[in-house]
Amino acid sequence: MSKENELIKVPHKILEETYKAGMEADEKDRSGTFYHVDQSTVYSKVNELFQGKIELMDTKAALQKYSWLEGYMWKLVDKNKDEFTRKVAEDWSGGYFMRIMPGAEITFPLQSCLLITRKNLEQRVHNIIIAEEGSKAHIITSCVQHSSVPDAAHLGVSEIYVKKGAMLNFTMIHQWSENTLVRPRSAAEIGDKATFVSNYVCMRPVKNVQMYPAAFCNGTDSTVSFNSILYGHTNSLLDIGSKAVLAGKGSKAEMVSRAIAREGSKMIIRGLIEGNNADCKGHLECRGLLLDEEAFLQSIPELIARKKGVEITHEAAVGKISEKEITYLMTRKLSRDQAVSLIIKGFMDVGILGLPEALNAEIKRIVEASAEAD
């Protein structure tokens, strides 16, 4: 496997920040580790237990190795979608290429980190993930801007292929700074009897994130779940959507968002489920809590049916924390503050992400630490 550099060359201080965003320092608990710092891939290594089951390298290196990979580039995401995709198409510094080999069951999560350490940098990456037929894997990817860096931007194109009978659980954790502009552009294609779970966790302040990843459920009995846990504060602007196009017979989509807004943050939570097959089902759930009067929260669910049998539903609720819930917990000897904190922690229940136990505990720790820091 390719191993471009040693992780040891990444300054310790920077690595520490990535640990807070879910990266595991002890690589024995991970099936593979990938680091792209600023504009270069500095580390890419597969745990020896998983040699031959996973391929992990920089996308540019992968394109050198496999001529067929060209066919996976800009297939799901339109190069001319917007100025950001055009920029990445023009000039990009790499990204991760992950391939789970046919039938491989990856019991440990694969981890990758895209890190910004330089001022005024516009990081442009193009990631490709291929979950081959019958494979099973969990990926955790952390996007971090080092806290000492003021302005920066991250433009990331990701194209994800989940082939027949495969299961891919992809968890993205954003840990940007108050000065980061973030424009992920992602799309996934899901084959027959395949399952794709896309989780997004954003707990720290960020300047501006706008994304609307799409999943194309083309396969028969293909399934997609989009889950997000969002905590908007300090003037962050989060415009987060997810789109599922159900084309395959028996395809299913489920979207669950939990959003908390405070301190001048503005959050728009979008969701679109499009039913193009008579036998498809979708459900969209968005719940938002507004913690003060300075914040703003909007939920925009959209359901489209093009065939008679389509069954798509949604439920959305935004508002302040229920006084009844607070009082209830206070009758159990909790103070008002403890009650509010318990409700918020519960609201950002990582259980919705469908993660294996170890990863679940870790993400829970990240979410709770961020919620408590304020």
Next chain:
Amino acid sequence: MNILEVENLSVKVEGKLILKDVTFSLKSHQSHILFGPNGSGKTTLLSALMGLPSYEVVSGKISFMGVDITDKSVEERAKLGMVISFQNPPEITGVKLGDLLKLCLGKSPIARFNEEEQKLIEAFRLTKFLDRDINVGFSGGERKRSEILQLIFLKPKLLLLDEPDSGVDVESLRLIADEIQRYVERSGSSALIITHKGDILDHIKAKYGCVLLAGKFHCFTHPTRIYEEIKKVGYEECVACRVRKTEGWKFEQGK
């Protein structure tokens, strides 16, 4: 010795006077049964005693174990040892029953239940609900069992129970009532229990009962006797009866 003294309590809900000049007291180490038709103000009374918001005490005084709690918060009352079970407890997304039970015990969520606690959870048939969001998708009986178990774990001095027997099956009723009785007996605490049914009286040894009708107390006597009268003649007639004159009021009527 009285654990609770209520003097001339008047309570408004949404601007409407529900309880008017209610005076009564509850004895230490005793269970008391409160009867009354729907809408008579029973839930309002319990809620006002607990200090729940939107139950406005417009006049009167509540003393709990000799402390004037009229102006104290819900949390302060809870910490003094007063607890309440809700008829319709809220569903709280993501807050697990197991975590709440640990908080009731004064434990941190990462602590474990000891053997005795585990046994009680098992007896309440709630083991498989520990990882479930509190009250979300719980049946009526499951809610009631969860409410009562939380209260027992809080180790209270006074339990205010709002219809612990409504909507529960026979087995759950026996379980809930027996566990309340066991707790009250062992801890020497008191209880004030609202009920519409007589079955709970077979399990809870209560000597004191009364009827709340149109925001006023009536008919302080043995609960079984009151229940038999209500069954026979209804609340209005029961209140009008003369039994209380011959038997005397078992609740102390304050001043």
